[in-house]
Amino acid sequence: MSKRDYYEALGVPKNASEEEIKKAYRKLAMKHHPDRNQGDLAKGAEDKFKEIKEAYEMLSDAQKRAAYDQHGFAGVDPNMRGGPGADGFAGGGFAEAFGDIFGDMFGQSRGGRGGGRQVFRGADLSYAMEVTLEEAARGKEAQIRIPTWEACDTCHGSGAKPGTQAKTCGTCAGQGTVQMRQGFFSVQQTCPTCRGAGKVIPDPCTACSGQGKVKKQKTLEVKIPAGIDDGMRIRSVGNGEPGSNGGPSGDLYIEIRTKKHDIFERDGGDLHCSVPVSFITAALGGEIEVPTLSGKAAIDIPEGTQAGKQFRLRGKGIKGVRDSSPGDLYCHITVETPVKLTEHQRKLMRELEESFKKGGGKHSPTGDSWTDKLKKFFA
Numbered sequence: 001m002s003k004r005d006y007y008e009a010l011g012v013p014k015n016a017s018e019e020e021i022k023k024a025y026r027k028l029a030m031k032h033h034p035d036r037n038q039g040d041l042a043k044g045a046e047d048k049f050k051e052i053k054e055a056y057e058m059l060s061d062a063q064k065r066a067a068y069d070q071h072g073f074a075g076v077d078p079n080m081r082g083g084p085g086a087d088g089f090a091g092g093g094f095a096e097a098f099g100d101i102f103g104d105m106f107g108q109s110r111g112g113r114g115g116g117r118q119v120f121r122g123a124d125l126s127y128a129m130e131v132t133l134e135e136a137a138r139g140k141e142a143q144i145r146i147p148t149w150e151a152c153d154t155c156h157g158s159g160a161k162p163g164t165q166a167k168t169c170g171t172c173a174g175q176g177t178v179q180m181r182q183g184f185f186s187v188q189q190t191c192p193t194c195r196g197a198g199k200v201i202p203d204p205c206t207a208c209s210g211q212g213k214v215k216k217q218k219t220l221e222v223k224i225p226a227g228i229d230d231g232m233r234i235r236s237v238g239n240g241e242p243g244s245n246g247g248p249s250g251d252l253y254i255e256i257r258t259k260k261h262d263i264f265e266r267d268g269g270d271l272h273c274s275v276p277v278s279f280i281t282a283a284l285g286g287e288i289e290v291p292t293l294s295g296k297a298a299i300d301i302p303e304g305t306q307a308g309k310q311f312r313l314r315g316k317g318i319k320g321v322r323d324s325s326p327g328d329l330y331c332h333i334t335v336e337t338p339v340k341l342t343e344h345q346r347k348l349m350r351e352l353e354e355s356f357k358k359g360g361g362k363h364s365p366t367g368d369s370w371t372d373k374l375k376k377f378f379a
Contacts, residue, residue: 003073006055014069018060025056120196122241122250129254131224133261137293137318139226146252148218149242155205159212164203169194176245197245213242222254227320229266230258263291269327270317274334277301282335290331292316299331307335 007014010024029052030036037045058064058076068076127144151157160166168174172191176198180187190196204210220239228234233253240250264271275290285303289296292313299311310332317327341349356363 004051004055006059006068009051009055010059021056021059025052025060028052029056119247120244121247122243124250125240125252127252127254128257129222129224130257130259131228132259133264133266134293135224136228136230136256136258136266137226139228140224142222142224143219144222144254145217146220146239148216148239149213150216152205152208152212152214154207155212157212159205159208159210160201161203161205164201166199166201169198169200172198174198195244220252224256225321227269227318227323228256229268229320230256232256232321264293266318269320269323271327271329273329273331275299275311275331276334276336277305279335279337282306282333290329292329293318297329301333305333305335307333309333 007016010016010021010028012020012024016024029049032045032048032052058068064076125146127146129142129144131140152159155162158166169176169191171193172178176191176194176196177188178191180189191198194200201210205212208214220236222234222236224234233255236252236254238249239252242249258266264273266272271293273291275288277288281288281301282305283303285301285305287298287300290299290311290313291297294316297313297316299313310330313329313331315326316329319326338345
């Protein structure tokens, strides 16, 4: 049976980018993997899996892809990667196949399809940064101190004590991996002796404990975008922990924590605040000043305003990171009850109350309805 064109097998055009090829391979590998296809579908899925695996191995290698593009199948040696092995999978078998799919997820990447030490991506770091509401709304530039790793000055990064050197691992013969057979499958695992490095250090450097690197601190400039909200994260690529055996560094995630504000509460792009007014202003009406993030604003309080009345100031909220326009400011009215009255003020209040009673329910917008509810409740 003749082979299918590698590009056709992955369903990508010949000018596809590396990312497009990788994405197509991941999707097809998940679909056709034997573990997901049992019974009558197993044989067809296995053949399909081997086909797309071989296609990806060739097209993901720049040199082999160039040779294939120029000469077709004649330009690539089908035995270079070992072809489909006795276990039914090409190259490194089951574990290698899934390195492409889950490598980023578990922080591990392969150390080369033809063997060699295992390469591991560094762990991600998290940093909590506290900002004020004003800083979150307007954005800011900040400096933070984060850990970094530099080559050990004593061993110059080798990890071995000066005058000694690392030796090839006897367990994996310097490959960094060992093969474990489990029935039909041949599983490739990281060497337990050298932990994928391919080498062991009999006499480690005392300054870095054989790590070849020492931990220090560095200052990092961070730009906080305007409109960022509590709980959002900023990713700083490559500023996490360093990888192992030459692997890429992890990333730094800066998580934003917004301090509690004395006046405002944020809800997405909207702001809320409580505005106290005297009962005289609430009864007679008037103009009051309210705060906004950009300065003062005026609100006209209509006559007879009740506690809990809400006033909306359009565009006086916060423009979120992904929003096209700012939110609104909602002012919630609270009517203040006067305290510490003088005798004269008490007398005036009682006279006012008597005049309200003589006027009947017209002075109390909710009094009659409340009285009716009480009568029904106790009836």
